[in-house]
Every structure is written in structure tokens, then in C-alpha cells.
Amino acid sequence: MNIRDFMDLQKMQEVQDEFSNATGLAAIAIDNDGQYLTEGSNFTDFCMKYTRGSLEGNKRCIKCDSECSGTYFCHAGLMDFSIDLMINDKKLGSIIGGQVLPKEPDEEEFRAVARELNIDPDAYIQALNKVPRSTEAKIRASADLLGLIMNQLINLEYVKAKTVGKLDELSAEIKNATDLIETINNNTHSLQSIANKQKMLSLNASIEAARSGEAGVGFAVVAKSMGDLSSQSATIYGDIDNSVAQITKSINHLSSLFEEERQ
Template structure:
């Protein structure tokens, strides 16, 4: 499961959220897929936070709305709330939720009834209700959609930047590893070439000694010639390895320049 907090700029998200609430009067907060807050609440009302959510029955109903609410909807207390999914590559990584506004002048008697159900002082509840912003339902929906779109664009852009940076780091690491391996191959090939040269010298010396021995050295001369042929072939193989290593090193250099 993707953790949105690992790559998102929380300060930027908080700033956008605060400006949105200041401009629209709607409350807003971002949560992860477990419902944990990842930003601080903006423009939260006392009606919701101090009273409704602060009662035992009220918080149960609010949490149910938080889990099940989608889009723009009326909460159990009669206010309009919204919830917009934050999605990356088709996976939900969190939500931006809020609202806490009225779609029109409230029926205070209805809210007094809700206060009694939740065990909240009626007069205090109504006083808090009168401070709740009133917005048209169309304006609330448009505002919620706008915030959801902006947050998703921000999160997806930062995800792409984070992944690109990680890929660049991995690529740099792999290129360094290839370079080190090529250097080691080159060093080992040089060592083998030295061995091949020594074998060639030994073959020449053996041929000379076989010639001095006359008929007695005929068999030894055959072995010396074979040894010399092996030395020659080994040298050609090592030279070819060097050519291939040079080509790979050139390719790595070109790749590094492109990156």
C-alpha cells in the first residue's frame, strides 16, 4: 500500500487547503487510507468539533459518515460535507474531506432535536449552529471538485518527481557498478595477458632446448609447439576481450552523458 506521506510536500498541501477554506468558508482536512489526519484542519467549526464530534454518540455518527461519505453529501447532523479521493496510478492513497456548511437557513427546531439525541446542550448547539457558513449546494459541489482536482494534481506531480529521482539514483548506482566491473575485468585480463606472454616465452625457450637435444628432444618440441599455439590463441582471446570492454565502456559513457 502506497504511503502518501513519504513523497508529498505537506507544507504545500496545507497551504492550498488553508487558502481554499479561507476563500470558500468550507472546512477541509487530508487523511490517509486509514483515516489518519495528514494535515491540520482548516476552518473547522465549533458546531462540528466542539459539540457534535465531542459527544459519544455524535463521534460515532461522524466517523460513520467519514467512512461511507463520497462526493458531496448531507451528514447525520444536517450539514453538507464532501470527500474526494486522492488517487495515484489508479490506487487510492488518501482523501481530502471537509464541508461543515449549511445549504440554506437551518430549521433550528430540527437541530434542537439532534442536540437532544446527542446529549448536547440545546442552546449552546444552536448558538454554534448560527455561526456555521451558509453556501448554495451548487457552490459547495463546485468548490469540493476544485479542491479535489488541485490536490490530485499536486500529489501526482510530486509522486512523479519522487519516482524520477529514485530511478535516477538507481541508474547512477548501476552505472557505477558496471564501471567497477569493467575495470576489474580489464585488470584481470591484463594479468592473463602477462601469463600468456610468459607462456609464449617458455614455449620459445622449450623449443630452443628441444633443438639442442636433437632426436631426444623431438617429443618435447611437439609439446613446446602446442604450448606456443595455446599461448598465441589465449593472447588473441584476451585482446578480443579488451575490445569488447572498450565498446561497453564507450556505451556507458554515452549513457551517462544522456542521463
């Protein structure tokens, strides 16, 4: 199962962008293969250009990405998050981000980090000063809220996609049933026509038997039997017609309900 199979990624992007604009937290969604589902929102130069842009910094960031989950402090001193995107018990990807300072930074500590990562300390501090600030409690609550919203969104879209698929299958089956009923109707009408002809033949045979006197007695018995069978057949075909009419009415009702469900 892949999120792309049922999810409107543009809708996902819009929710993510609104979240980032409201909270200042960076965010991006990825699938289980690490492929991006959305474009990054509110990413900082501090993280993307400088920290991940250095060989050692990128190595440390990858380690954080692979080992950390929930809301956590990254190696560079910022708060990040990684929240699983789930359908039932199956993980389909993650929403990750953060890049927020939970308190005012100690510049000397970050200058030390810059030197460890072989980054110009002044440029690093300049980028650091543009990083959004918040409290740890707000960062954790915001990340949890985004995870809740995104998971509700993908589950809703998944159920919607499954429902539409089932409606398509049921609609196809209704059409098949309607076609079969039409075939039954045509065959029944043909049999009714045959039964009517049998009835006429039986009547003609009875008349001829009466004209033949005693010699036609046996023929009269056969003619009467043919008439009885014809009458019974007509009754049966009438019952079939009524049953088919009721089934057709039920199927048409189901079809109208499915059309309403689609809209």
C-alpha cells in the same frame, strides 16, 4: 501502501490550506485507518465545538462520515464532502470537509436542531452566523476540484518515489557491473602477462631446439605450438579488452543519464 511512505505531508497541507482560504470550505485529509494526514483547515465552531461537541450531534456526524461520500448535505443542514484518495485502483485515504451553508439559513429550523442536540440555541445560532456561505453548485465544484488536485498530487509523488527507488537499484547494479568489469580487466591483464611469458619461453625453446640439431626436432615442434597458442591467446585477450572497453563506455553513459534524472 501508506501515503506517508511517499507523500510530502507538508506539501499536502499547503495545498489544503490554500484551497480552504480560497473557497471558505473546511478540509482535512485522513488515511484508511482514520488517522489524520493533515491538520484541519477552516473548521467552524458550529460543527466542531457545538454539533460534534454534543453527544447526539457527534453520533449523527459519525453516521454521516461513515455512510456519505462525494458532496452531500449533513444532518445539521450544512454541505460536506468526502473524496477518496486513490493510487491506481487502491484507496489510500480521503479528503473530507465542507462545513458550508448553500443558502441563507432558517434560524428557527436550526434552533430546533439545537434543542434536539441539547445545545444552547442562542450560542448555536451565533456560531451558525459565522459559517461561510456559497451556492450548492460552487460547493460541489470546489470539492471536486480539491479531490482532483489532491489525487494528482499524491499520484505524482508516488510515481516520483517509485522512479527514485528504481534509479537507486539501477545505480547499485551499475556499480556492481563496474566492479565486475574491473575484476575482468585485472584478470585479463594477468593472462596477457602469462601469454607474453609463454611467448618468450617458446622463443627460447626454439633456439635451444635449433642448437640440439636432430635431437631437438620434437622439442622444436612443441615450442612452435606453444608460440602459436601464445599468439592466439594474446589476440583473444585483446578482443576481451576491446569488449570490456565498450561495455565500460556504455555503463558510464547510463550512469550519467541516471545522475541527470536525479537532478
